[in-house]
Amino acid sequence: MSRVFDAWALPPGFEVPERPDLSFEAGQQTVGYLDADPDWLHGLLDTLCDARTRLLGRTARDIAAALGAVGARFLDPGDSLRAEALELLPAESGLSPQMATVVLDGMAGDWGEERLRVLLAAEFGDDACLDAFVARGWQRSMATGPSLCLQVVSGSVPGVGVTALIRSLLVKSPTLLKPGRGDSVLPVLFASALAEADAELAEALAVVYWPGGSEALEEVALARADTVVAYGGDDVVRSLRDRAPVTTRFVAYHHRVSVGVVGLEGLQEAIAEQSAAALANAVAIFDQRGCVSPQVVYVEEGGEVSPRAFAGLLATSLAALERDLPGGVLDRAEASALHQMRGTAELMAASDRGVEVQHGGDAHWTVIFDLGATHLTACTGRSVQVKPLSDLARLPDLLAPMRAHLQTVGTAGLGDRATALAVRLGRAGVSRVVTFAEVPFPPPWWHHDGGSPLGDLVRWFDLGGV
């Protein structure tokens, strides 16, 4: 690809450093980034902080309207912003064009004004608390966002960066977003469109990529932000948290793992195929890069369709999905991991009568049935392990070793046992029990990894009888 995509968006009028840009390859896309130094970054942060006063002068609803207007453009079929996003996303992310469309629709669906208003209401009840003191219980209170929020996204699930910057701007916080290596297109497009639509709001936002671990830059950003939000692997999150001042609020979205469970009602002859298709879709969206993407699915024994037969249906569904939502391009490390996983599974199948492997050859989907206690997952290329489950009630115990990293449990056919099981799963560390259809795109007001997307960013202060 000859065109370079510049991975930065600065407050209107703020100058780039007087040095040539650097670049890296994200998928098929060359991504340019600024050769920033600490002095330049200090200047940028000064500008962002200056914008806070103007931000505080606006109501949260007004900001939601401005952000929502830009967000809605990504869904408008006739809008040039959507067209540009869809042109750039496949190359940057490695997702197929069809998948990129589904992902954009799913993510941007939450960026419109109406959804943001619901988010504010869900988080604060009366969102006027961000603008003035309001009566809350027995006192009057008010909430304020960070004076400077650093959002660090690593990884390449497209759209995570935009969702991140929307959250902190909604609580009136000047925001510096370091986007993920494979997720710079959407935040940069969003910020540029915001600058056209609402320059005052755009003055409080900067999107600047730098290679993760650039100590001099991160030292400046970590020292000046009063709230840091980190999205990424455990190592990335640990490294940032270790370097942030003790007084800095730190919100961590570290590694997560998600699974699926299919109960007897979902295994009836008439609907098992439907259950498998819904699961296949949940696995395929984001090509399994999302923290919500199931890696292992537990299938209840004793149903009309056996767990082994269900694995076959799942394979059929994943194969069929290749037509409508083709898998994307794996990078070299992912391709290597897939070979290791498939080859090992094939050897295990050759050594054990119970184990079965089905895969798509050049297509990346892989279904492995029953490895006993072994786990063999690649989190890449749509690979799922199907395990028989004799007793649904054992599921929370089976997941217990991963307690600290659990996130979503996707379900089908739990019938009236669903709520009781969800109670136990929640207490075991799971933060979300939903149908397979709901798995890929949580609503904006979800308890993200158990926290509150906006609530975790604000600080409350109370007013007594003065």
Add this chain to the structure above:
Amino acid sequence: MTLRERTSPQKAPLGADDLDALVTTLQRRFTERVDTPWGETDFEALALRVFEYQFRHNATYQGFCRGRGASPESVQSWREIPAVPATAFKHLDLVAGSPHGVEAVFHTSGTTRDGGARGRHLVPRLSLYRASLLPPFKAHLLPDRDRIRFVSLIPSPEEQPRSSLSHMVGMAGEAFASEVHWGVDGSGAILREALADAFRSANKSAEPVLLLGTAFAFVHALDQHELGPLPAGSRIMETGGLKGRSRELPAAELRRALSAATGAALDHIVSEYGMTELLSQLYTLVLSERDSGIELVPPPWLRVRALDPTTLEEVAEGSDGLLAFFDLANAGSVSHVLTEDVGSVTRGRVRLAGRFDGAEPRGCSRTMDELMTAAATPQ
């Protein structure tokens, strides 16, 4: 593609190799000059014999090969022999013949990257390991002398009976050491007194020393200032640079730091590359051929290819790919191993390039096996 087809392992036909016949043949060949590569047909013939043995005596591998449409009857070249992924050693005992008769079981160390999962390599005949490790060790570390004083920062085989590296130092010591000083305990922690004594007595005798250690151990020893000057003619074997557990130092920087601390010339600091899953090792030629020290050379009975990570086709000479090894010394287990290490191959010699980018994972999820293993393994 479904792998359901399964047939019972074929009985070895009359006159086919048994392990001891194969081992005898290979051991004889391993005594030949290690600096002269074998011809393609020469290697091919042995590789096909080894494959036939492994196919007939390892039902799991046989099923795997059949699933990929490969059998001794169909395979024309060693390149067509199915390679097993290195990951498989974590989940299966890949041994040809009975797992009960093995003479050693070597465990992999388990790196942070793979979540701490341990693999193991069952070794039916230690004599073949010995035969494959001694000649290259001699050629690349002791081209100029028969014996030398060993100082080892690798734990002794008594302390670490499951470490192939410890066994290697133990066996090399029996063959080539005038005396062996162990400078670390079983956990790899430096024995300060013992190490200081070893350095003192070496300097007193003015006899050259062979100092052995992993890159990790050397970085630690350098940080702790545990390494001092060594007598003239001393040399260093450094191994495992890619899989360092803590602070990773680029290989060239480590070599310079080692040279500065010990006085050993840069052309006396040899890098060795090995893995538990392979019984043969590769070495740089700095000492034996005064080579630049970047390329690793395998012994004639080990062939290396760089493969395209997607198609697994061989890449062009000099291009980076996933390294796949065919090691005749692995006759008792499985010879063809696909690793996740990246490098290029030029005229049979290997240049390591680390691992693919992977600076930042693309997703926010983590593999469940890593998490399960991490939960089961005390940190």
